[in-house]
Amino acid sequence: MSAPLLSVQGATKAFGATVALDDVSLHVGAGEFFALLGPSGCGKTTLMRCIAGFETPDSGRLTLRGEDLAGVPPHKRPVNMMFQSYALFPHLDVFENVAFGLRRKGEAKEAIEARVGELLEMTQLAPFGARRINELSGGQRQRVALARALAPRPALLLLDEPLGALDRKLREETQFQLKEIQRKTQTSFVIVTHDQDEALALADRIAVMRAGRVEQIAPPLDLYENPATRFVAGFVGETNFVEGVVARRDGPVLQTSFARLPRATCALPEGARATLSIRPERIEVARDGAGIPGRVEDFVFRGEYTLLRVRVSPEIVLRVGAYDGRYQIGDEVKLTIGPEAGVLFAEEA
Amino acid sequence: MSPASNLVRRAVLAAGFVFLYAPIVILAVMSFNASRLVSVWGGFSTKWYAALLENELLIQSARISFAAAALSASIATLLGLLAAVSLSRFGSFRSRLLFFGAVHAPLVLPEVVLGLALLSCFVALGVGRGFTTLVIGHVTLTMCFTTVALLAALRGCDPTLEEAAMDLGATPARAFALVALPQIMPALASAFLLAFTISLDDFVIASFATGPGATTLPMRIYSQVRLGVSPQINAISTLLLGLVAIALGLSALAMRRAKR
Numbered sequence: 247m248s249a250p251l252l253s254v255q256g257a258t259k260a261f262g263a264t265v266a267l268d269d270v271s272l273h274v275g276a277g278e279f280f281a282l283l284g285p286s287g288c289g290k291t292t293l294m295r296c297i298a299g300f301e302t303p304d305s306g307r308l309t310l311r312g313e314d315l316a317g318v319p320p321h322k323r324p325v326n327m328m329f330q331s332y333a334l335f336p337h338l339d340v341f342e343n344v345a346f347g348l349r350r351k352g353e354a355k356e357a358i359e360a361r362v363g364e365l366l367e368m369t370q371l372a373p374f375g376a377r378r379i380n381e382l383s384g385g386q387r388q389r390v391a392l393a394r395a396l397a398p399r400p401a402l403l404l405l406d407e408p409l410g411a412l413d414r415k416l417r418e419e420t421q422f423q424l425k426e427i428q429r430k431t432q433t434s435f436v437i438v439t440h441d442q443d444e445a446l447a448l449a450d451r452i453a454v455m456r457a458g459r460v461e462q463i464a465p466p467l468d469l470y471e472n473p474a475t476r477f478v479a480g481f482v483g484e485t486n487f488v489e490g491v492v493a494r495r496d497g498p499v500l501q502t503s504f505a506r507l508p509r510a511t512c513a514l515p516e517g518a519r520a521t522l523s524i525r526p527e528r529i530e531v532a533r534d535g536a537g538i539p540g541r542v543e544d545f546v547f548r549g550e551y552t553l554l555r556v557r558v559s560p561e562i563v564l565r566v567g568a569y570d571g572r573y574q575i576g577d578e579v580k581l582t583i584g585p586e587a588g589v590l591f592a593e594e595a
Numbered sequence: 596m597s598p599a600s601n602l603v604r605r606a607v608l609a610a611g612f613v614f615l616y617a618p619i620v621i622l623a624v625m626s627f628n629a630s631r632l633v634s635v636w637g638g639f640s641t642k643w644y645a646a647l648l649e650n651e652l653l654i655q656s657a658r659i660s661f662a663a664a665a666l667s668a669s670i671a672t673l674l675g676l677l678a679a680v681s682l683s684r685f686g687s688f689r690s691r692l693l694f695f696g697a698v699h700a701p702l703v704l705p706e707v708v709l710g711l712a713l714l715s716c717f718v719a720l721g722v723g724r725g726f727t728t729l730v731i732g733h734v735t736l737t738m739c740f741t742t743v744a745l746l747a748a749l750r751g752c753d754p755t756l757e758e759a760a761m762d763l764g765a766t767p768a769r770a771f772a773l774v775a776l777p778q779i780m781p782a783l784a785s786a787f788l789l790a791f792t793i794s795l796d797d798f799v800i801a802s803f804a805t806g807p808g809a810t811t812l813p814m815r816i817y818s819q820v821r822l823g824v825s826p827q828i829n830a831i832s833t834l835l836l837g838l839v840a841i842a843l844g845l846s847a848l849a850m851r852r853a854k855r
Contacts, residue, residue, distance in 0.1 A: 300758055320761045321770075333759035337777040346773075350764035398764060 249312065251276045251434050252297065252402055257306035259292055266292040267303065268458035274402070274436055279428050281449035282438045285481070289458040290438045294404050297436070298327045310401065321350075326400035330407045332391040334379045340366070340390050341375040347398035365393040368427060385416050392424075396431060405437040409444055421447050442482045446470070454478045470525075476591045479523035486529070486564050488522040489593075500590065504559040505538045510585040514592055524588035526553060527567035529581050537580030540564070542573050556581060619836065626829035633824050643830040653831060656815035660795055663726065663811065667733035668790035674734065675741030675786060680771070682742075683749040701739040709736065710803030717804070724806030732804030733797060737790035744789060748782030749775065781849040788846040792839045 250273035259267040266289045274280045282290040295301040296308060299320035308315040315323065326347065335343050344365055348358045366372045369389040379387065388408065395403055408424065409417045425448060428435050439445050445452045446466045453463045454477075462474040473479035480487070490502035498512035500522055507522065514520055530537075531554065540556040543563060554566045554573055558581065566581060573579070626644070630637025647653060678698050682691070701709060713732050717724055752775055760770035776783075798813040805811060810818075812835065816828055 298762060319767075320758070321764050321766055325762075327759070327762045329755050329759055331753070331755055333753065333755040335756060335760075335774055346760065346765075347763035350769075394763070 250274060251311060253309045255307045257293065257296060257303040257308065259296065259301060259303045265458045270460055272453050272460060272463055274434055276434055277432050279435045279448055279450045281445040281452040282436065282455060283442060283445040283452050284440065284455035286440055288455040290455050291406060294406060294438050298325055298404055299323050324401040325404060326395040326398060327404040328391050328395040328406065328408055330410060332387050334387060334390055336379050340371060340377050343390055344393045344397050346394060351398060361397060365397055369393045384411055388412060388420065400433065402434045402436060405435060407439055408437060424448060454481060473523065473589055476521055476523065479589060483525060484565065485523045485525050488524060490520060492516060492518045492520050504562055507583050508585045509590060512590055514590065519593035521591045521593060522588045523591065524583055526565040527551065528587040529564060529566045529583055531566050531568050532580050535580055537582045540579055540581055542575055542577040542579060544575060545573055622829055623833045623836065626826060626833045628826055633826065643826040646827055647830050650827060653815055656810050656812045659726065659809050660812040663729050663733060664791045664794040667730045667737060667794045668787050670734045671737040671741045671790040672783060672787045674738050675745050678742045679745035679749050682746055698742050699739055701736060706799040710800045714803040724804065726809040729801060729805040729809050732800045733794040736797060736800050737793045740793060741786040741790050744782055744786040745779065748779040752778045781852050784849045785846040788842045792842045795839065
């Protein structure tokens with residue numbers, strides 16, 4: 247990555263006793279699609295508002311293209327934001343909403359018309375230029391908000407839960423449109439979301455936040471395969487947590503209440519309490535042969551696979567993805583957890 | 596619903612309306628009375644309205660009243676807007692509560708007290724009473740109403756719209772003018788009309804604040820009534836009533852359009 251476009255160093259912000267941002271540092275490259283992912287109240291929206299200029303961090307530094315953003319008001323930042331509520335201007339039509347930023351820049355009439363036309367075309371809104379905002383559907387409003395934020399050619403576009411208000415089917419379509427528009431415009435996008443599917447589908451890199459701190463910054467695949475913390479493992483994707491104690495004689499093993507699970511690598515000392523995070527699809531399931539015995543308690547058909555709930559001991563139920571074979575409630579199965587599968591975390595104090 | 600209870604409900608409704616509006620209806624009907632006597636019906640006539648046009652004193656007072664109402668309502672709306680902006684957009688500044696109370700005080704202050712206070716103030720400062728002091732008095736009286744109306748409107752508009760405007764390159768002042776102001780336009784119109792009618796109606800403040808040469812319409816009516824009731828007074832009262840009704844209707848319409 248070349249010199250980062252946006253760089254956040256040690257940003258901290260508190261509202262009274264609530265710490266919204268706690269020493270957050272991250273970089274966003276030019277043309278990158280970056281996601282801030284976390285549950286509500288994790289500080290992701292505060293960070294976005296700091297970048298847009300609506301909040302000032304108590305300490306830390308924000309730079310854009312190497313220039314310090316401290317003291318630069320929102321209207322002077324080359325950063326635009328797509329608001330969660332869209333915040334479209336109800337008294338203006340679609341064309342004037344999109345043209346708003348261009349008019350503030352004092353661009354020529356022809357240039358504005360050309361740019362707005364181009365954006366309406368890109369967002370498939372060309373026939374709706376003269377419509378009022380209250381005459382549009384939710385999906386159309388979302389696209390007007392996107393076109394309006396893109397119109398002044400920002401160096402960085404912030405998107406606050408851009409797909410939050412759309413229904414499931416429309417959301418998927420819009421995800422592809424967003425990616426395509428991002429590729430076409432070569433603009434850096436920073437998206438804020440609590441929806442891990444959205445972040446995984448859209449972003450080049452994801453920062454997972456929790457209680458004002460960044461837990462991990464990684465590309466989607468790394469985040470999914472190698473979560474840095476137990477929180478990340480639980481928040482991104484579906485997983486099982488298996489608790490046990492590390493034993494190191496004859497190679498590392500996680501001793502759990504229902505099985506001895508050999509590990510390929512383990513940095514934890516003998517006797518340490520640890521948690522294994524194992525994705526449902528990484529547990530192999532068979533009708534017979536060697537493995538951990540269990541009984542199918544329930545199953546959910548998910549299309550490409552069937553999610554089984556398998557009881558392996560009186561207290562423990564594992565979720566297992568079965569890609570072939572039909573299973574019924576009450577079936578006896580054998581589970582195998584490979585030494586490479588899953589990630590081991592030390593018990594959090 | 597039984598027919599009997601339905602009848603009772605209608606009767607109660609009718610009694611309520613009679614209680615509220617019968618005096619006004621009688622006043623309006625009597626303005627079309629051909630007879631000179633206020634209490635005896637002598638046939639339909641519009642002669643008292645014609646006579647009004649020749650009553651120089653009344654017309655002069657009406658002019659003063661309308662000019663004072665238009666001017667004071669404009670000033671009160673502008674000041675009310677400024678007060679509402681400071682109360683709704685600047686967070687909890689020091690003395691905010693005091694300012695809030697001070698702005699709203701005339702709502703509950705007896706008019707006589709306000710009028711007397713104005714009078715003593717003008718006298719103490721040696722300001723000659725007339726049209727200017729009348730306007731000042733009415734601005735003091737009506738500003739609290741415009742502030743209340745505009746504050747409610749400003750609280751109702753989404754602050755993220757102004758943030759969006761700033762984000763798109765508008766200075767805070769321009770963001771307010773381009774985004775918030777168009778949204779509270781109906782409330783502005785309604786606040787103006789409200790202030791206008793209050794000023795037009797007002798008798799108490801006017802009698803303290805104004806001086807010779809600037810007698811308002813309500814004051815003129817009152818002084819003429821004391822010399823004996825003429826159907827001319829009924830006529831001008833009916834006109835005034837109609838005007839206030841129209842202004843209030845417009846204000847209600849403006850508010851309803853704002854809600855949509």
